[in-house]
Amino acid sequence: MLVKVFVTPRKGILDPQGRAVEQSLKSLGFAGVGAVRVGRYIVLELDAESVEQARETARRMCVQLLANPNIEDYSFEVEPREAGSR
Amino acid sequence: MKWGVVRFPGSLDDADALWALKHVMGQEARALWHKDEDLADVQCVVLPGGFSYGDYLRCGAIARFAPIMKSVVRFANDGGLVLGICNGFQILCEAHLLPGALTRNRSLSFICEWVSVRVENAATPFTCAARQGEVLRLPIKHGEGLYVAPADELGAMEERGQVLLRYTDAAGRQNGAANPNGSTRAIAGVANEAFNVFGLMPHPEHAVEAALGGEDGLKIFRSIIMSVEQASAGTLTDTSSSTSLV
Numbered sequence: 001m002l003v004k005v006f007v008t009p010r011k012g013i014l015d016p017q018g019r020a021v022e023q024s025l026k027s028l029g030f031a032g033v034g035a036v037r038v039g040r041y042i043v044l045e046l047d048a049e050s051v052e053q054a055r056e057t058a059r060r061m062c063v064q065l066l067a068n069p070n071i072e073d074y075s076f077e078v079e080p081r082e083a084g085s086r
Numbered sequence: 087m088k089w090g091v092v093r094f095p096g097s098l099d100d101a102d103a104l105w106a107l108k109h110v111m112g113q114e115a116r117a118l119w120h121k122d123e124d125l126a127d128v129q130c131v132v133l134p135g136g137f138s139y140g141d142y143l144r145c146g147a148i149a150r151f152a153p154i155m156k157s158v159v160r161f162a163n164d165g166g167l168v169l170g171i172c173n174g175f176q177i178l179c180e181a182h183l184l185p186g187a188l189t190r191n192r193s194l195s196f197i198c199e200w201v202s203v204r205v206e207n208a209a210t211p212f213t214c215a216a217r218q219g220e221v222l223r224l225p226i227k228h229g230e231g232l233y234v235a236p237a238d239e240l241g242a243m244e245e246r247g248q249v250l251l252r253y254t255d256a257a258g259r260q261n262g263a264a265n266p267n268g269s270t271r272a273i274a275g276v277a278n279e280a281f282n283v284f285g286l287m288p289h290p291e292h293a294v295e296a297a298l299g300g301e302d303g304l305k306i307f308r309s310i311i312m313s314v315e316q317a318s319a320g321t322l323t324d325t326s327s328s329t330s331l332v
Contacts, residue, residue, distance in 0.1 A: 070187040
């Protein structure tokens with residue numbers, strides 16, 4: 001399976017990077033930009049029996065290491081891959 | 087008393103902490119290797135500043151899984167004193183020994199300067215050698231020192247007196263300009279609920295000799311020594327009084 005994990009600063013938590021990027025986009029003339037959050041994208045391969053099992057593993061990975069629930073939100077996508085397609 | 091300073095790959099200030107403890111304060115201090123699990127007979131564990139494991143993923147996120155951290159967590163849960171400085175503070179938050187987290191400075195810049203911090207609670211093992219409200223001058227040097235915690239948690243922490251240090255100006259007044267990294271409520275250092283674990287972003291070990299620019303950091307180390315001495319004196323007193331009763 002291919003697991004794609006997205007980690008973003010939790011809403012309500014100050015995100016200085018997001019704010020700086022937002023200012024820069026506005027100064028470039030992009031109108032209507034708001035609420036920019038800068039996060040992290042982690043992609044990994046995972047051997048799993050099923051998509052459900054891979055999702056459960058991914059969730060545990062997020063809680064235990066990939067995201068800090070104090071300050072970050074996470075989401076992930078699982079894509080089935082043919083065996084040997086690596 | 088006996089101190090252990092943990093050395094992770096990427097630790098920077100372990101040697102300075104050992105210098106401060108051994109050579110400036112005459113303490114018995116040794117380095118503890120991150121791959122070991124044995125804390126020996128230390129009475130206080132110091133997690134030093136630096137960039138453990140390259141600060142990969144998040145500051146302190148990988149160091150938390152070092153073999154020695156299992157022992158540090160057990161030591162802390164048994165009431166042992168743990169002091170986390172800068173990266174050590176970040177590691178303690180990631181290890182859930184302290185509430186909250188440290189994230190990118192409001193300015194997005196790495197800050198290296200002397201700051202003033204006010205002692206908000208002088209009745210703890212880490213601050214008892216200072217006066218309540220005393221302003222300490224200590225250096226900071228970090229890119230990710232903005233303290234955050236959930237709002238309800240912050241309120242409860244304040245009520246319990248867990249905020250031990252707050253950034254202020256030199257006169258001890260709080261204002262926006264005197265909050266170098268934009269920390270929530272200008273928090274510079276927090277303790278756990280049991281007051282045996284303390285993390286702070288400023289570096290007491292870099293303020294222990296006039297030649298370094300200041301000596302206020304000694305008060306943090308002296309507090310720990312005082313509290314350990316008082317605890318052992320208390321034990322001796324108890325023993326003697328029970329003996330006299332017999």
